[in-house]
Amino acid sequence: MDILKFIQNLSEGYSEAIYNQKKYSITKQTFNNGKSYKIYGKELQGTDFISLNYTLLLKKSF
DSSP, X not given: OOHHHHHHHSOSEEEEEEETTEEEEEEEEEEGGXXXXXXXXXXXXXXXXXXXXXXXXXXXXX
16 A cells, blocks of 8 residues: 555544554644645654655646
């Protein structure tokens, strides 16, 4: 699965997931009519976190 499909399959807003036997909070926000996303994940009982901004760019033909 590519990263865009993975992001699109995440629930909007707050959710929780388990990765490597650790529980994480995940927040997804969608902007610009689905053309950009912000993902933030934090380990609930630790200090690990991830922050991702993903933006779709338009291809221009010259």
